[in-house]
Amino acid sequence: MDRAAHPPEHPRRMKQRGRVVHAANGRVQVEVDPAPGCGACAARAGCGTSALAEILKSRPTPLTFRCDAPLQSGQDIDVSLPAADFIKAACLAFLLPATVLVGAIWITSMLALPVVASSAFAGAAFGLSFLPLWLAERRGLLWARIKLDAPE
Template identity: 25%
Template sequence: MIEERGRIIALVGDQARVTAERRSACGQCSVNNACGTSLLERVFGRHPVELLARNPIGAQVGDEVVVGLSEQGLLRTAAAAYLVPILALILGATLGERFGGAYPDVASVLGALIGLALAFWWLRGYSVTLTRRPERQPVILRRLDARLSVTLSDAHQRIDIHRSEF
């Protein structure tokens, strides 16, 4: 299960709209300021991501929560989103060139565009189908209690103070 922290901004029936700050792996990389990803992040900035997640724990607006998504669901969705348009583009271009008659180049371009349009149409239906399957939807796993973390850090500071007195 892939987990991400977020804050609930609205409740929609038995689901919650959660906003989360985008994180990149740039801080972990040895060339963090020299790659295209970090350049795009500096130019466009980080915008929060909003998603609709199942809310089985009954979290309320303003709660900080952990949202989970299955790895298998993410992998299948990413494969569909990336591979289907590319394959449809290539297949459409190939068919257009093969059956293009006197203008195979023009037919290839048109075939590629038609293939891409059909792939996007299929992806739209696929995403609607996924929203109906609860096992593929993000789910709120637990609340994060900010008061508990402050209390624990205060207790840790008190322990350090008591240790220094001895």
């Protein structure tokens, strides 16, 4: 059996309940409540998502997706993404830039460059470290496997 023709199903999906705000022309806008599970999570004290949810708790997050399904405003919907895709996106957004920044600072300190040159090199490297994330987003690779389903 050809694995490329039949990609494996992703049993571990991150799900979030949302509500359709607007649906037209193959696009759907969904409002998602920020991190409803944060209150019960044991890692809440050291979690960036929890801190962000606290800041945004007064308003839901609007997301827009391509969707050909007949959806109506006010309809509840589950938005899901394979956990592996979320981890890849998080690594591109957080781990890669931090690693590049630390590496650039280490390289410039090993070369004993002046502070101004070190700062310029580290800043340029840090800025360029977001290029893979931007390219993946632009090509639709990060969120290609998002599914919109009726709630279970």
